[in-house]
Amino acid sequence: MIRFESVTKSYPDGTLAVDDLSFEVGEGELVTLVGPSGCGKTTTMMMVNRLIDPTSGRIFVDGEDVSGVDPVRLRRRIGYVIQQTGLFPHRTVLDNTATVPFLTGWKKAKARERAAELLELVGLDPGVHGSRYPDQLSGGQRQRVGVARALAADPPVLLMDEPFGAVDPVVRDRLQKEFLRLQGTMHKTVLLVTHDIEEAIRLGDRIAVYGAGRIEQFDTPARVLGAPATPYVAEFVGADRALKQLSVTLIDRDDLERPPFARLAEPAADAVTRLRGEGARWAVVLDADGALHGWVGTESLAGAGGTVADHARRMEAWIPATGTLKAAFSEMLKHDAGWIAVLDGRRFLGVLTPNTLHEALRRTITPEERGVSRGRPEVDSVPTE
Known part of the structure; x- marks a missing residue:
């Protein structure tokens, strides 16, 4: 033009x-x-x-x-x-x-x-x-x-x-x-x-x-x-x-981790048994269509009745899949969260962690810009399936 x-x-x-x-x-x-x-x-x-x-x-x-x-x-x-x-x-x-x-x-x-x-x-x-x-x-x-x-x-x-x-x-x-x-x-x-x-x-x-x-x-x-x-x-x-x-830098779905999950309608007793068997201390809560509802800790399910829906907590830290790494990092800091959920509409895709954010950014920078050193402190990520 x-x-x-x-x-x-x-x-x-x-x-x-x-x-x-x-x-x-x-x-x-x-x-x-x-x-x-x-x-x-x-x-x-x-x-x-x-x-x-x-x-x-x-x-x-x-x-x-x-x-x-x-x-x-x-x-x-x-x-x-x-x-x-x-x-x-x-x-x-x-x-x-x-x-x-x-x-x-x-x-x-x-x-x-x-x-x-x-x-x-x-x-x-x-x-x-x-x-x-x-x-x-x-x-x-x-x-x-x-x-x-x-x-x-x-x-x-x-x-x-x-x-x-x-x-x-x-x-x-x-x-x-x-x-x-x-x-x-x-x-x-x-x-x-x-x-x-x-x-x-x-x-x-x-x-x-x-x-x-x-x-x-x-x-x-x-x-x-x-x-x-x-x-x-x-x-x-x-x-x-x-x-x-x-x-x-846009969010890449390949960078997302998949943490343990529980379904809204799942009995609390069944969910806690399964999650403990996976070594999980918490899980995201999804509805039948895979939409994010919130999260739940295994301790809150122990000995509890009802379904997972009765004990789920609201998810505050989330970002649309079309967002940038800067937006993800800002939300993480805003909510003082160790991870942030990524959604396609309401459908849950996975989570970004400090580890995955760092790795995603490193791939966008040339080796010369990164320098010789590759060492960095490890940050605990969320559990994966």
């Missing part, structure tokens, strides 16, 4: 902003450009919609060389979101959002209807916020309006320059989650500029790590963290890159 071919941008004073840049962004892909201030990432993005023209090389959007397209027409079909939002202070939120449809000749009623739909999509009630002016909104709300406005004409390409940089960390986290939700629905082709490696990792399908005017590494977040291409990239992503790796 976006292709750079040997693109260079230099200025008369000798400044080389971008040096011989070549890369592609696939349709529906979100690519983050990350690097220190002055490295050329914003210049790269602004050349796509011709706010800046390259000195040499070519840029294509959907197969069309942008140098041959009228800049105004080009910009009206590329969404653009900046840190300061750029909202018109004298126009209402609804009319701000409808700006591009207005400019492209939509009828006023249709443009405002589209704007109202998008405000709702980004989490703002058009009935409440539509008639307000930008200075009556919080910083996070203004950023949401900026995103809605960029999407108003349904552009295939979205350019975002530090879009969440002007808000506090809590609001930023919410905006990032909201944008990932939107992207999962709308599948826009996105170039997003940020100086924050955490944001780049969280949002990007791929990351372009910039040095001075050039890309040092262009790869998935997992590869950038697990196998930095150069010492510069390793330093930029940080000494704690192994911890950052947790946020981009």
